[in-house]
Amino acid sequence: MKKHRRSLVDVLDGEVLSPPPIWLMRQAGRYLPEYRQTRAQAGSFLDLCYTPELATEVTLQPIRRFGFDAAILFSDILVIPDALKRNVRFTEGHGPQMDPISVDDIARLEAAYSSDKLSAVMETVRSLRSALPDETTLLGFCGAPWTVATYMIAGHGTPDQAPARLFAYQNPLEFARLLDVLAEISAGYLIDQLDAGADAVQIFDSWAGVLGEVEFEKFCARPVARMIEMVRAVRPGAKVIAFAKGAGVQLRDYRRITKADAIGLDWTVPLSFAKELQSEGAVQGNLDPLRVVAGGTTLDEGVDRILEALGGGPFIFNLGHGITPQADPENVDRLVKRIRNRL
């Protein structure tokens, strides 16, 4: 087996690695007892994100335990609305909440921006880069404009993002302006993460699956393309993974439009379709997180099918969505061993 330095970056460059690099979305999280212990030392969830010692500690925990090939900065996509003074708060058991944005607020939004709190995030990135093993890729991230906008408009998470979808139909100019502001600020935020030591970044479009094709291109694909262009204008060759969860058929044109180095795939993407997408570049995914909860042969079969279909091309093993709190860490251990000992 060839030994790779930051193997995930090599895959983003188009290399085929066997076994593939592996990390898991939300790998620093509630399924780990050590995370729950550190979490208890912070006040609110955002305090945890903004306290570099604690955020560094929880980011490193899954690397120590499982030796993943990538660490992802511990933070949240809603630090951007927080920096835009939308009064973001996380209440236990309620999901995130913030002040719903009005049409009038949008004109004043950019002026409200302050990067003060985000400087703590950059301190975390710097401390992570020096603490991580040299072969471990450090990933930065942010939310995509559409997904962040859905929270800003509704003021909270919604089952089908209807408030944002309707807002966009009824106020197309203001909505476009909101996406522009988010794209610009988020691109700057990613550039800062790369400057602080991130090797690559992932853009999360968690609610990409609720849009028609015209809106998907306008609200998801084009703003992410613009962000990647802005990032690369400052950091040529910057590596980006774009994850449009639930986008299904719409992923056909997503790589071409966004120019992302890798496309994240959720667990509903059929492997035959994933292979088609892989013929144009690296893909990442896509095990159903509930297979990690179920464990045993349910887990093994899921892993094997994915490796068989995608292992022959540029590929990053991941889940199709974040690992859930009820996953047993022993199953994660089994998953990692299954991938690494298979070949």
Add this chain to the structure above:
Amino acid sequence: MKKHRRSLVDVLDGEVLSPPPIWLMRQAGRYLPEYRQTRAQAGSFLDLCYTPELATEVTLQPIRRFGFDAAILFSDILVIPDALKRNVRFTEGHGPQMDPISVDDIARLEAAYSSDKLSAVMETVRSLRSALPDETTLLGFCGAPWTVATYMIAGHGTPDQAPARLFAYQNPLEFARLLDVLAEISAGYLIDQLDAGADAVQIFDSWAGVLGEVEFEKFCARPVARMIEMVRAVRPGAKVIAFAKGAGVQLRDYRRITKADAIGLDWTVPLSFAKELQSEGAVQGNLDPLRVVAGGTTLDEGVDRILEALGGGPFIFNLGHGITPQADPENVDRLVKRIRNRL
């Protein structure tokens, strides 16, 4: 313009009609003031479903107002768990609830079944057929086994159907048994509706979009195929529309497996992909319901794009999901006129 008798049935036979027949999912519903008035006369929501005079009245209301080409029986997919004695109740503002089913309950499930309450539904179908204009297609319907099972396992609606997905991984045999029981009882229920006067039926798989490809075939496509086979064994040539909401790429094989006469498309299905699906048979859909809320040119543009892409093949105009309570009936009027006066 050619005058058609039950034009929707002609499209299910493969005919191309211009303008296409039109109906809207949830067309009898809260957006209509006359519905809200009738609704107030029933106690619970299920009382409304089980009272033939009231259910007939609300089914006819949108036909009187808009002259849709099809009326769909007013009922609910959860009358099947209700007939299986799962203690189904609809509480205002809470969504449906029922007793969550256990592994042990599944063995006893079939024995609990009683068609007593469903006979009221058949009375509604008969009264509808005699009350409807002769050219109006009468559609019966039921939920698909997977979607109904998600409610039975969780005991309520869930954002990602995780309880049912996990139950299926952990108890594959019992879960398969549950789907079998639901398929068999639902097929019998559809046959009864056809016998009572329904011209065609639609099978709603509202939560088809959360499954991986192996599970989609096993839990969605195959059980619906089995239902259609059972129905046609008794009623040869019975016409069926299958609507797997959110299934996206998975729709590629859905018609071939299920042998449905038409495939329902939600609003996220790109029209180029819809056209591919239409090359193998009739499709139905797929306007974003929120365009009906927005109205104006947002509505017109959505309608025009769909007609342009799909109007040249076997096609039934519909929304991509149920019409929402906040839709203005005047926008529905505009929608119908736009389709019918276009050609």
